[in-house]
Amino acid sequence: MSEESAEIGQVEGVGSVEHAYYERSEPLTGVVLLPGQEEHDTGEHPENIRRLPPVVKRLRESDDWEKLFVMHPRSARVEDIVRSHTGEYVESIRRASIDGPAWLDTDTKAGPGSFELALRSSGAALTAVDAVAMEAYWQPDSLFALIRPPGHHATPDRAMGFCLFNHASVAARYAQAHYPIERVAIVDWDVHHGNGIQDIHFEDPSVLYVSLHQWPLYPGTGSVDEVGAGEGKGFNVNLPMPPGSGDREYGEAFDAVVEPILEQFDPQLLIVSAGQDGHAADTLSNQMISAAGFRDMAARMAAFTDARGIGLVVLHEGGYNVSTLPQLDHAILGGLGSFPTDLEDVFAEGARPAEGWSERLAEILSVQREFWPGLGS
Template sequence: MMKTGIVKDHRYLEHITPDYHPENHHRLEVIYGMLNEGDMAGRFVEVMPRFATNEEIGLIHTPGYIARVSATADKPHTMLDPDTHTSPKSYDAAKLAVGGVLESIDRVIASEIGNCFALVRPPGHHAEASRGMGFCLFNNVAIGARYAIERHSLERILIVDWDIHHGNGTQNAFYDDPRVLYFSTHQFPYYPGTGGFDETGTGEGEGFTVNVPLSGGQGDSDYIQIFERILKPVSLQFKPRLVLVSAGFDTYFRDPLGSMNVTPKGFARLTRLLLDIADQSCQGRVVFALEGGYDLEGLKESVKAVLKELRGESILAEEEMNFEDVSSLSIDLVLDRVAGIHKGFWEFVTV
């Protein structure tokens, strides 16, 4: 059985947001509590996070923006934008979130563990080079991708973003870069307003951004079809050397910020597909990083389902492991459109 790492640290809870804010410390409290349950305790390798350096954060972010975030340290409350707040320890938590992802990448590439889930906050995929937004301070996964390229000489990185919100910051970081394939499923139109079908990259990066915008209401079978018919063929042609996952759980069917219908078993099946892609292309090297997800019970159960799948202890019954779902007409139209836009870059044999 493969060794699965987890990044957890009480200092992530010290990023305090206003009482009304959905991205709060209770999210990690319920996840960390779940890790102590009888079927979870002692089954994972704990990966100790470190503080990312300014040089590492600067792989994506500008010096001016890093200075702006660092200036919030020890201040009672700062608003980087209407949605994005800091408290006295937020800067440390943000550096530690980046460092948790980087340490996960280091350990997976060194084959000390087979895969890893960085259970960190604040989240990252909305953070742009020069500004924070959408609850995000530093772009953990984008920094991780560039770190893997620059420090580990990995020439191709796949980023899969299944959060309900489009990862504008991650897309923009690699929009002209063919070394990173960015694949996103998200509700559209919705915050932050990016991620349309025709956003495919520019220059040498054209074709290496694949957006699958969804109207809302899609569930497990729809997502499975997206991953099987679009993500899998594109990824296996791209041949990534590492898979990074921006794992947002706000597509959960009861999430207060979303209107999707994904269940914990759905997340398990998506994870199984990602592991299959990684097994075929990069010795199974996958690092997940927590993004959104605001229904606490759904977040806990969905993260648990993913962790069990990563470890090889699936929650799925045998008959649920096949992926021959019947797709809806609406998702067929979406997939046909995505395939039509990208047919000049990738082959879609099954579409």
């Protein structure tokens, strides 16, 4: 008897063994890939076609590839995008793609293929939502969508900061429209403030937005007192991190603010806007987060969603050092799937306590205590 048929023999009569044969001891994570990512070609630009291929190459060449749940995306439809953007804006991106290449603001470009690729990137986020939210026999606990261009700066009617469509927001509203999901939390650790997510959901109590970003830095929004408005007041949480913040400061921010607020909000789906541009070797920031720091943040989010039995969708946002990005994204998957990856990181070795952090944390806590009782006590 071959080894394969012996294995099949062992599961005969499975109906009587209470499905124990597909219980898993480790969380199942994976990736949503982005075929044709080079179709949005920005040329000489920090957000370019050279960012993602080395990430996928590293994963494919590692022993961990076999553990991963690998998916290919479908495209989002315009009706998915207009839950977060105006119809006129979506049409303007389509036109810019046809007529371009064109600069939509001082650092955001669109050309032939950009509209379709932005739809496919949002679609990858929706593919991930479907996979973690629907009841299925072999279902991932979390998925990391390796997408570009990023999305978190795109406002309802404006492209900016390399972003065309706001994938995190589109995914949140898609989940609410298609599943029995009312409350969605978005945690954004990209080093820049996600002004677009904030704008779209500023008066929306059903989507909690929590952003950790270097302050001051582009785009200039994201102060502690931007807390939401109307019914959404209290559901927009900004943590402006001082320059030089690293694993220590981010860890304390998760302990004292991010996780307690998530606990109280009690989301039914968690989306992470994962930008790795706060890494110590990223030229777009002064932050000092290490590979281990990214793993830790991912592992915390996975532990949170695992304890609640809810889905976790991680979306690639920034991260512009193409030589370190593969290690960081691999570390994030290790954190999501509880498997070890190489965390050696010479760039973060010089991290020192960030000046002004304890005062900043106290300020954040004092603002947020009005909305989230018992915080920091």
